[in-house]
Amino acid sequence: MTPRAAATGDKAARAAEAKAAKSAETKQKLIDGALRTLVEQGIAKTSARTIAAAAGVNQALVFYHFGSVDELLAAACRQGSQERVALYREQLDKVTTLSELLAFGREMHEQERAGGHVAVLAQLLAGAQTHQPLAPATAAGLDLWIAEIEKVLVRILSASPLGEFADPVGLARAVSASFVGIELYEGVDPAGAERALAALDQLSVLASAIEDLGPIAQRAVRHRLRRSTRK
Amino acid sequence: MTPRAAATGDKAARAAEAKAAKSAETKQKLIDGALRTLVEQGIAKTSARTIAAAAGVNQALVFYHFGSVDELLAAACRQGSQERVALYREQLDKVTTLSELLAFGREMHEQERAGGHVAVLAQLLAGAQTHQPLAPATAAGLDLWIAEIEKVLVRILSASPLGEFADPVGLARAVSASFVGIELYEGVDPAGAERALAALDQLSVLASAIEDLGPIAQRAVRHRLRRSTRK
DNA sequence: GTCTATACATGGATAGAC
DNA sequence: GTCTATCCATGTATAGAC
Numbered sequence: 001m002t003p004r005a006a007a008t009g010d011k012a013a014r015a016a017e018a019k020a021a022k023s024a025e026t027k028q029k030l031i032d033g034a035l036r037t038l039v040e041q042g043i044a045k046t047s048a049r050t051i052a053a054a055a056g057v058n059q060a061l062v063f064y065h066f067g068s069v070d071e072l073l074a075a076a077c078r079q080g081s082q083e084r085v086a087l088y089r090e091q092l093d094k095v096t097t098l099s100e101l102l103a104f105g106r107e108m109h110e111q112e113r114a115g116g117h118v119a120v121l122a123q124l125l126a127g128a129q130t131h132q133p134l135a136p137a138t139a140a141g142l143d144l145w146i147a148e149i150e151k152v153l154v155r156i157l158s159a160s161p162l163g164e165f166a167d168p169v170g171l172a173r174a175v176s177a178s179f180v181g182i183e184l185y186e187g188v189d190p191a192g193a194e195r196a197l198a199a200l201d202q203l204s205v206l207a208s209a210i211e212d213l214g215p216i217a218q219r220a221v222r223h224r225l226r227r228s229t230r231k
Numbered sequence: 232m233t234p235r236a237a238a239t240g241d242k243a244a245r246a247a248e249a250k251a252a253k254s255a256e257t258k259q260k261l262i263d264g265a266l267r268t269l270v271e272q273g274i275a276k277t278s279a280r281t282i283a284a285a286a287g288v289n290q291a292l293v294f295y296h297f298g299s300v301d302e303l304l305a306a307a308c309r310q311g312s313q314e315r316v317a318l319y320r321e322q323l324d325k326v327t328t329l330s331e332l333l334a335f336g337r338e339m340h341e342q343e344r345a346g347g348h349v350a351v352l353a354q355l356l357a358g359a360q361t362h363q364p365l366a367p368a369t370a371a372g373l374d375l376w377i378a379e380i381e382k383v384l385v386r387i388l389s390a391s392p393l394g395e396f397a398d399p400v401g402l403a404r405a406v407s408a409s410f411v412g413i414e415l416y417e418g419v420d421p422a423g424a425e426r427a428l429a430a431l432d433q434l435s436v437l438a439s440a441i442e443d444l445g446p447i448a449q450r451a452v453r454h455r456l457r458r459s460t461r462k
Numbered sequence: 463g464t465c466t467a468t469a470c471a472t473g474g475a476t477a478g479a480c
Numbered sequence: 481g482t483c484t485a486t487c488c489a490t491g492t493a494t495a496g497a498c
Contacts, residue, residue: 019463026463042361044275047491058465063493065463119360122415126357129350129418130273139419146423165437170430173423174413181412182405184353187360188370192377192404199401206396209455216451224440250481257481278473289483294475296481 027065027075029055034076039116043127046073074137077124081141084117085148095152098160098211102204106197109179118183121145125180146176160211161222258296258306260286265307270347274358277304305368308355312372315348316379326383329391333435337428340410349414352376356411377407392441392453 033055037046040054048069052059066072088108095101112118121142128134150172157163186193264286268277271285279300283290297303319339326332343349352373359365381403388394417424 022463040361042358043273044277044358045361046275048493049491059492060466060494061464069492122360123357125415125419126354127273127275129353129415130271130276135419139423142416142419162437165433167426167430167433170426170428171434173416173420173427174409174431177412177416177424177427178405178409179412180415181408181410184356184360184411185373185404185408188356188366188373189404192370193408195398195401196404196408197401199398200405202396202398202401206393212455220447220451224443253481279475280473290473291476291484292482300474 023065026057026061029057030062030065030072031076031079033057034072035080035120038073038076038123039119043123046123070131070133073124073127073134077120077137077141080117080120081144084112085144089148092148092152096156096159097208098156099204099208101152101156102201102207105175105179106201109183109197113183113186118180119187122180122184142176142180146172149175162207162210164222254296257288257292260288261293261296261303262307262310264288265303266311266351269304269307269354270350274354277354279303301362301364304355304358304365308351308368308372311348311351312375315343316375320379323379323383327387327390328439329387330435330439332383332387333432333438336406336410337432340414340428344414344417349411350418353411353415373407373411377403380406393438 030051033051033053034046037051037054041050046069048059048062051069051072052062062069062072066075091104095104109118121138124134124138124141128138150168153166153168153172157166157168182193182196185196261282264282264284265277268282268285272281277300279293280290282300282303283293293300293303297306322335326335340349352369355365355369355372359369381399384397384399384403388397388399413424413427416427
C-alpha cells in the first residue's frame, strides 16, 4: 500500500493501486512467457499466441500491455539481460588475470547455456537481422554483457604486456559475439562446440604464459610487437 | 540430350528428358529462392509461400519437389555452402601463416557478409536450435567451412611454436562459430562489429610476432608453455 | 484490467484440372 | 510438371462485454 493511499484511506486510491499491481503482475507473466517461448520455440514460432499460452494469460493482453509483440520482446530482452548480468557483476569485478577471465567465462557460458539465457539473445539477434524494430533492444541487451566484459578486459590488459597492443573495447565485442555464435553452434553440434571451447581453454594457457614471462623474454616480445605495429 | 535418347531416337524418351530438365530448373529456382528469402526475410518469415514468391513459381511446387519446407531449406543449405566454400578453397590452400589466414579471413567475411551468405547459416542455426529437422543439414553446411579452416590451421600451426599447444580441430570450430556470431552482431550494431574485427586484426599482429620471435625468446615461450600445461 | 468474439492475413499441405 | 482451388491451423489486431 502506498503512503498516499494509507494516509487518505481513500477506497478509490486503494482500488487503483490493486489494479496497478495486477497489471504489473500480468506484464511480468508476459515477459517471462516471452523469454520462455524464445528459448523453447525460437524466434520463428514466437507469437502473441504462443507467448500468451506460455504466460497463461489471454492473447489480447499482449497488445493491451505492450502494444505489439515486438515491444514485448524488447522489454523481455531488456529485463532478461539486466537480471543475468547483475548475477555475475560481482564475481566479474574480482577477476584480475586473463586466465581467470577465461575460466570464469567458460563457467558462465555453461550456466547461461543450461538456463537458456544466451539463446534468448541469439534468437533475437537472428530476428533483428531482417526485422529492424527488434534491433535497438537486442543491441542494448547485448551491450549490457559487453560493458561488463569490457571493464574486466581494461583492468586485465592494462597490467599485461599485451595491454598496449590490444583493444579492450573491440575485444569485448568480439568475445560477446563469439559466445553467441558458439552457443548457436552448440545447438546443432554439441560435440563440436565442446571441442571448440576446449581449444579456447588451451589458448588461455598460452596467454597466461605470456603474462608470466620473465622480464627479459617479455621485453623481447614487447619489442617484437612494437616493430610489427609500427610499419 | 542423353545418349540413350539420341541412340533410340525415341520421342517419348526425349519428352521425358525435357521434363527432367524442367524439373531440375524449377528445383534450382526454389533453392535460389529459399536462399534469398532466408537472407532478406529471415527464418521467421521463411515459408513455402515467401520462397515460392521469391523463386517466381507456384507455392505447391515446394511440396511436390521437396516434400516439405524443411527439406527444401536443407537442400539449399547444402548447395549454398558447397558453392561458397568451393569459391575460396583454392586461395585457402595457399595460406601459410597465421597472419595471412587472419587477413584472408577478414576479407572473406566481408565478401560473404556483403553477399548475405553467412546470413543463411546464421538464420538456419537460429532455426535449428528449436526445430530439430533443420539441425543435421545446418551442421553439415557449417562443417564444410570448418573443414577448410581446419586444413589451413593444421598446416600453419605445425610450423609454428604454438603448434604443440593449440588444437586446430577445436580452433577451426571456434573460429567458424565466432564468425557467425559476429555476423549476427553486425546486424544490430555495425560500428561495434567493425571495432570487434579491428581488435582481432590487431591480435593477429601479436600472433605473427610470436611466430617471428628469435630462437632464444621462442625457447623461453615454449618452455613457459610446457610448464603451464604440465601441471 | 481482463476476457470472449471476431476480422482478416498468412502458412502448410493436398486434390484435381490442365 | 505445373497451376488453381481449397482446407484448416496459426498469427495480428481490435471491439465490446464483464
